[in-house]
Amino acid sequence: MTLVAGIDSSTQSCKVVIRDAETGALVRQGRSAHPAGTEIHPSHWWTALLRAVEEAGGLADVAAVSVAGQQHGMVCLDEAGEVVRDALLWNDTRSARAAADLVAELGGPGAWAEAVGSVPVAAFTVTKLRWLAEHEPANARRTAAVCLPHDWLTWRLAGALALGTDVAAWHDAPPPALDLLATDRGDASGTGYWSPATGAYRTDLLKAAFGAVPLLPRVLGPAGRAGDPAAAGPLLAPGTGDNMAAALGVGAGPGDVVVSLGTSGTVFGVAETPSADATGAVAGFADATGRFLPLVCTLNAARVLDAAAGLAGVGLDELSELALRAPAGSGGLTLVPYLEGERTPNRPTATGSVLGLTLATATPAHLARAAVEGMLCGLAGALDALGTRPERVLLIGGAARSEAVRRIAPTVFGVPIAVPPPGEYVADGAARQAAALLTTPDWRIEDTATYDAPAAPEIRTRYARATAHVLD
C-alpha cells in the first residue's frame, strides 16, 4: 500500500491524516492545538505540526506529503530565514484602516477587483504589510521575504526532510534557503498581490502598499513539486489554502457550494473562470486544481457556538440539544454574532448583540437556538452574496458536527443540505493533492446524509432587521 499524508494547519489546530494513495482509506491520524490569538509566532504551528505528525505515527513510510493552511496570514522572514515578528492572522483586524486606504489609493474597489479578483479587507496579506510599513518600520526594513502559513510550513518541512524522516530530529532543523519558498495559485490569490486571471504577481501593488518588494514564493501549478526536487524521502506537493484544500477534500465540482463552519464561516464554489466582484463581498480566489474558487468569508462561525455554550454553562453536545428544544425563530430572540467584528459585511469593529429578550425567551434553550440561527443567518447572507443557484450545498467544518446546526441549516438556507460524514476535509484535500503526484486517486465519500426541513424565512427577516439596527 502506498501512503500519503495531508496536513491542515488551520486557525485552531493542526490535523494530519495518512491515507492510502489509491483508495483514500484512512490509515492513521493525529492532531495538536494551536495557541489562541490573532497574532502568533509561526514556531507554534511548527511545534503543533510535529506533535500531530508524531501522533499520526510519523512520515517514514509515506510517499508524498502536502500542507494546507489558514489563508492570508503574514509571515515575514529576514535574510537568514528567521521570523521577523509574530504572524498576523487572517482574522486580525488591525489593518482595517490600511485596507480602506489601499482601496482609495488605487481608485476604488472596482480597480482592485479588476487587478487581483478581490477587494482587500483587513484579512488580506497586502493590508497587513501596509500596517507593518506604517507601524513597525524597523520590522518592515528587516523583511527580506514574505510568505503565508502553508508556504512557511512547506518550506520548513523541506528543510526537515533533508535531515531524514525521524521527526524527533526536526525540532531544531535550520530554515532552508529563502529561494526554496514556494506557494500555489490558491493561497497566492489571497495575498492581494497575485492575480488569478493572469497567474502573475502584481509587484507594483505590493510596492505601493509596502514600499518595497521582498522575495515572494514561487507559485507552483497544481502538480508542481515543492522543496528540493533532488531530495530523498517523501515528495512535497505544493499545498494550498485551507478552503481550496476543503474543496479538493469533498470533491467539489461545478454546481456544488461548500459551506464550511470552522473558526471562519466560508461559502464557496468551484468555477471555470475567474471572478471580480467590485462590491468586495466575493473574493475571487484561485483553487488548487487550475480552476477558480469564488468565496465569501465571515469572521464568526464555530466560535459563536463555543461562546454560547460558555454563556449557558454547557458543553457543545448539550448546546445542540438545548437549541433543538427551543422553537424555530427562538421565540423572537435574535443573536447578531459579530463577536470578532465582521468581514462580510465589512464591519471590523462591530460587536455582537442579543435582541428580543423577554421573560419567555430568557432561557438557555432560546439562547442556544438564537446562537445557531444567528451564525447560520450570517452564512445564508454569504450564500446569497455568492449569487449562484447551487445544485448541492455541502456542510463541513467543526460546527457541522452539531446535530442542531445540521437540522436548522435547511430552515435558514431554504435548501436541503448534504452533510458528509464528520472528517478532516482540509487535511483530506491536502492528502489528495499529495496522492495526485503519484497516481490518479479514485477517492469516494460514502454515507453523505441529507437534511431537509421547511424553510423559515421569518428567521432571516428578523435577523436582517436586527443587523440593520446593530450596524446603524
Ligand SMILES: Nc1ncnc2c1ncn2[C@@H]1O[C@H](COP(=O)(O)OP(=O)(O)O)[C@@H](O)[C@H]1O
Ligand atoms: N460537536 C460540535 N458542535 C459544535 N461545534 C463543534 C463541535 N465539534 C467541534 N466544534 C467546533 O469546531 C471548531 C473547530 O473547527 P475546525 O473546522 O477544526 O476549525 P479551524 O479549521 O478553523 O481550526 C471549534 O470552535 C469547535 O468548538
Ligand SMILES: O=C(CO)[C@@H](O)[C@H](O)COP(=O)(O)O
Ligand atoms: O480567511 C479565510 C478565507 O478567506 C479563512 O477561511 C481562513 O482561511 C481561515 O480558515 P479556518 O481556520 O476557519 O478554516
